[in-house]
Amino acid sequence: MAIRSRRLSKDNTYDALKQKIIDSELEPNQPVHEENLAALLGVSRTPLREAIQKLENEDFLIRQPNGRLRVASVTLKEVEEIFQIRSMLEGYIARNAAKHATENDIVNLTTMITKMKHSFQLGDNQNFVTYGFEFHDYLSEISELRTFEKVLNQLKDHSLRYCRFVSMHGDWNTQADEEHDLILQMIADHNEDGAEKAMRDHILSSLATALDRIKGIEEKLEA
Amino acid sequence: MAIRSRRLSKDNTYDALKQKIIDSELEPNQPVHEENLAALLGVSRTPLREAIQKLENEDFLIRQPNGRLRVASVTLKEVEEIFQIRSMLEGYIARNAAKHATENDIVNLTTMITKMKHSFQLGDNQNFVTYGFEFHDYLSEISELRTFEKVLNQLKDHSLRYCRFVSMHGDWNTQADEEHDLILQMIADHNEDGAEKAMRDHILSSLATALDRIKGIEEKLEA
DNA sequence: ATTTGTATAATTGTATACAATTATTAGTTT
DNA sequence: AAACTAATAATTGTATACAATTATACAAAT
Numbered sequence A, B: 001m002a003i004r005s006r007r008l009s010k011d012n013t014y015d016a017l018k019q020k021i022i023d024s025e026l027e028p029n030q031p032v033h034e035e036n037l038a039a040l041l042g043v044s045r046t047p048l049r050e051a052i053q054k055l056e057n058e059d060f061l062i063r064q065p066n067g068r069l070r071v072a073s074v075t076l077k078e079v080e081e082i083f084q085i086r087s088m089l090e091g092y093i094a095r096n097a098a099k100h101a102t103e104n105d106i107v108n109l110t111t112m113i114t115k116m117k118h119s120f121q122l123g124d125n126q127n128f129v130t131y132g133f134e135f136h137d138y139l140s141e142i143s144e145l146r147t148f149e150k151v152l153n154q155l156k157d158h159s160l161r162y163c164r165f166v167s168m169h170g171d172w173n174t175q176a177d178e179e180h181d182l183i184l185q186m187i188a189d190h191n192e193d194g195a196e197k198a199m200r201d202h203i204l205s206s207l208a209t210a211l212d213r214i215k216g217i218e219e220k221l222e223a
Numbered sequence C: 001a002t003t004t005g006t007a008t009a010a011t012t013g014t015a016t017a018c019a020a021t022t023a024t025t026a027g028t029t030t
Numbered sequence D: 001a002a003a004c005t006a007a008t009a010a011t012t013g014t015a016t017a018c019a020a021t022t023a024t025a026c027a028a029a030t
Helices: A009-022 A034-041 A045-057 A076-100 A103-122 A125-143 A146-168 A176-188 A192-222 B009-022 B034-041 B045-057 B076-100 B103-121 B125-143 B146-168 B176-188 B192-222
Strands: A061-063 A069-071 B061-063 B069-071
Touching: A009 A034, A009 A045, A009 A146, A034 A045, A045 A061, A045 B045, A076 A125, A076 A146, A076 A176, A076 A192, A076 B076, A076 B146, A103 A125, A103 A176, A125 A146, A125 A176, A146 A192, A146 B076, A146 B146, A176 A192, B009 B034, B009 B045, B009 B146, B034 B045, B045 B061, B076 B125, B076 B146, B076 B176, B076 B192, B103 B125, B103 B176, B125 B146, B125 B176, B146 B192, B176 B192
Parallel strands: none
Antiparallel strands: A061 A069, B061 B069
């Protein structure tokens, strides 16, 4: 009786494709052709199509009425909704963390914030964003709310795509630092209401930043 | 230039399979074999596998470490999380409806509630559940919050599976009637805070009912 | 010049053959 | 009888051939 956990070609293809989309290597609205991609990634169309379908389900790829594929665009409306949903779900996660977080969790979270501060001082926007997401992911992980986590993971992948785009053109939410500090403090104090509110405020503040940056980028492009 | 909107074999297969799972025709934990299903549904393995993968992504089908498939079980933990998430997201939807609902929307919602009451008096649990979900779906539709709607649709399909199971063994939430009345009234009054709270309370009340019924069923089975 | 029709090419959708992996059975040893 | 092994069957994973559909190019007609 053998137990299998080999990595299927489908999964590798999925990861590679998603990364290219998040990193804007495949740009919004760009058309996608199966045969080209299959050759590029060195797999046949079968596992590629399975990867594509998963990305379709997650709204990273869009199938047009004529059956052709393109990379999803990012609309302000979508971004607003995604951050709005995240604020509610992650607020609940933070409340949960305030109830259950251990001393060790606090130490780990503090480390992540320290790394963030460091990246910020170096002006390393990409790592600033990366460590910020690690902070949020850690809270999801220790929550043991697996359904919350699953829903959030998809939304956060979209958020990441968006943040990467914004942070390529300038600073990301410079208040994120202090906001994370406040969240962590509330969790350490086991203040459930405070943790929930701090997290909601933080995510809605990030939304405001995102919308603001996008307007700036659009104006720059028009000028 | 021809425009295509034909129904693909993959989509039909997906719908048929999901329905069988929601209706418990394919029972929780039941193993699923590709070749059998393909023959049963009259399609080849290729479109079937695409349908299966979509249902995997939505957690209706589970792929075990050895690659074999089974129908997802339903755990109390999952149900709790799903209703908890719904309470927040649909609360926001209800708030939105209180802001934007038209006279015509109020009329349509009233009709749905009337149908529910009627089904309840006839003791028709299945239709009672069906019309209840229509009420919720209608609010999502008019919200124009497409990302909210997409997330909710998946959660509601799981909820429906669960409610159908419960309502086969007895009455569903008998307070749902009055709770819907209250929600509708708040929306008609354009009371945003009231609508959000009424919806959250309603969904959490349904959760309490669900958990209660499940315990009853389990006890009956053990006796 | 614009439109229309037709032939051709390109792309996606489906079926199927085959490869890789896992489960089962039977036989052997202890 | 229990445990291990080898051979076989069953199942899933991948590649590929072909069918169906859609896009493109080009000629003919208005």
